[in-house]
Amino acid sequence: MISPAAADALETWLASQSALGGAAQNTLTAYHGDLTEFLSFMTLHKGESQGLGPLTRISVTDMRAWMAFTRGNGVGARSLARKLSAVKSFYRWLAERESFDPTAVLSTRAPKFQKKLPRPLDQDAARAVIDTVELQSETPWVGARDMAVVTLLYGCGLRISEALGLDGRDAPLPAVLRILGKGGKERVVPVLDAARDAVQVYLDLCPHPKEDDGPLFRGVRGGRLSPRIVSGVMEKTRMQLGLPSTATPHAMRHSFATHLLEAGGDLRAIQELLGHASLSTTQAYTAVDTARLMDVYNRTHPKA
Known part of the structure; x- marks a missing residue:
């Protein structure tokens, strides 16, 4: 008491x-x-x-x-x-x-624990997930919805809570989204054409009317889509594709960061896109080896 x-x-x-x-x-x-x-x-x-x-x-x-x-x-x-x-x-x-x-x-010390590094998918696996996730439902609008959500996670690096927190007023998706992330920190995220198109296909098929104050992504009964539903769809998808259990919705965000860095993206810019307060957090999100990181560093920060 x-x-x-x-x-x-x-x-x-x-x-x-x-x-x-x-x-x-x-x-x-x-x-x-x-x-x-x-x-x-x-x-x-x-x-x-x-x-x-x-x-x-x-x-x-x-x-x-x-x-x-x-x-x-x-x-x-x-x-x-x-x-x-x-x-x-x-x-x-x-x-x-x-x-x-x-x-x-x-002065009480926290127990020591080994931080688990995120496990992103390679580019082929990420594309396969996007192509396959809509096949997990026999209802066309539900399949289109799931594909749109996963495309946003991978194409924009959104957290699942951020994607499912979008409202009807956010569509049609603009060229950039203003996302309110952890700790109330706002960031600007570019929206790829593929993500914008996927959301529009879902909206065209969705039987529930779009309302400015209502959720953009809806469950079958019309309420806001639950993260558990997306996790369940991802589980079915990874089993169908033979992917490891680490292929979760959050892994798509990890993959977004890793693939940008592999393509030569600046680590600091990726930090801003992800909404990380610390650059070390962004480094942990990427599965790029040290040699690759040094290569990017040397090209973007050449010594005088």
């Missing part, structure tokens, strides 16, 4: 993350769940309601107990690191507001 004071502090912090930090709703939901679990554990661990006073006196031992408990419930190192990051963010804010030393929390 979380004390009213702790619950109020949590809600106030979440509101500040939304208003000042521009955190997306999915991020806020994850924060709320992570902090609720943490505060609930501390209440049980301490045997008393954790008001603001007790929360300011959490020790290193308490933090270790929480981490051990969380790992014992089957939470992996990567997920625990994410939860710890949320707790630290909350405590930085709380310490400033309540004027206490948060060192015990902020």
Whole structure:
């Protein structure tokens, strides 16, 4: 049971993350769940309601107990690191507001884990996916819809949430799209003719009327298309083509970045297209070997 004071502090912090930090709703939901679990554990661990006073006196031992408990419930190192990051963010804010030393929390080290590098498809496989995905449905408009979505992921480097977040007012697709990505960061993405045409074919076949305030991509009942549906279609497609389980909707975005770099694209420009805050994140998105990266670097940044 979380004390009213702790619950109020949590809600106030979440509101500040939304208003000042521009955190997306999915991020806020994850924060709320992570902090609720943490505060609930501390209440049980301490045997008393954790008001603001007790929360300011959490020790290193308490933090270790929480981490051990969380790992014992089957939470992996990567997920625990994410939860710890949320707790630290909350405590930085709380310490400033309540004027206490948060060192015990902020000094807690995240568990080590090996980052999994993305696995993009090669160009032939990416084209095969686009050509095959519409065949997974016997309903023509549904097949055209799925092809349009996957074409946007690969042709524009969109996240699945960004593609499915498009509304009717966004069509017909313009030459460039303004995409609101993670953290409320806006970026401009060029739209290929193939993507624009694929979306138009879908719209011409779709039985649901296009509404400016309604979703561009609809499920069979007319609501906004679910990412799970796209993942299921991709699963059928990769099985038909004999592709590995890493051939997911997100892999099409990885492939977009990799193929641009292979074609000589500038890494910094690709970073902007993907909406990455860090260039190192963009590098991780590309499956180009070091020699290839150095070749691109030397051609785009020649030494004097």
